[in-house]
Amino acid sequence: MSTLTFGLKTPPAQRIDCSPLTPDLLVDKSIAEIAAIELVTGNSTARVDRLFDISGDNTADIKFANSTDKLDFVGRNMTTGKISVAGNVGAYLGLFLEGGQIEVTGNTGIYTASEMKSGLIKINGNAGEFVGGARPGYKNGMTGGTVIITGDTGARTGDHMRRGMILIEGNAGDYCAARMISGTIAVLGNVGAHLGLGMKRGTVLLNQAPKQGIPANFNDCGPHTLAFLPLLFNSFTKLDSQFAKTESFSRVQRYAGDLGGIGMGEILVKI
Secondary structure, eight states: OOEEEEEESSOOSSOEEOTTOSHHHHTTOOHHHHHTOEEEETTEEEEHHHHEEEEOOEEEEEEEEEEOTTEESTTTTOOSSEEEEEEOOOSOTTTTOOSSEEEEESOOOTTTTTTOOSSEEEESSOBOSSTTOOOTTOSOOOEEEEEEESSOBOTTTTTTOOEEEEEESSOBOTTTTTTOOSOEEEESSOBOSSTTTTOOSOEEEESSOOTTOSOTTEEEEEEEEOTHHHHHHHHHTTSSSGGGTSOOOOEEEEEEEOTTTTOOEEEEEEO
16 A cells, blocks of 8 residues: 555645544545545635646555645544644644544644644654644633644744643744643743743743743742753653753753633743
8 A cells, every 4th residue: 555645736726624644534435436525615616637647555544735825624524543734834734633543744824733632743844833722612722732844933832732842943933831720831042022922831941041041920939940841851852852962951041820810830941
């Protein structure tokens, strides 16, 4: 069996809902049945074989080739298997992901890993706003799993995040960890303004102090040696990430906040 590949024929004029093209929904389907699936595009629908060239037959290993940022909902509700994307991809990548692995070689749109429950997402590029965040009107962002971003993220990374781990090898945008309930966000680069605004619990681990300083709504708790950090770094060694090569440290400056709320979140800065 070979990778089931959907090669985009031409750049689409309208956005395409790719949520029906997951290992869960395609299992036991023939290539003819897959080709006949109707995908929502704009205010109409189109058959898969009208939009994509189809090759391969392994529905547990799916690839989107020649991808663009108009492909939305890739990997929605996926529980098993693997999806890889060659090129940029649109909004809501990995929405409600419950298992399996998604890897993108390119950039992603808004709400990557939104309300993700489990599994692994790796972005070999930049990610848009609200990585691991909650959809508008909802109060829980990602509740489990791991997201690795080799580039930068947009604003509000981890907004309403409840559990799980987001590892950012580049920079994080403004309002990182805003309204965070729990979980871990680690950043090797810089972070933007308003870090941890409204943060309730959880951990933000920084390899360097923010250029604009720690927000005033966080209390400086002084330097600490934290025994759990070497264990955390040891868990990174299993990942395909720059974090696996980052030298472990346990000595940090700890800040607690947001003091405007329950103040049980923490920002840990390497010293």
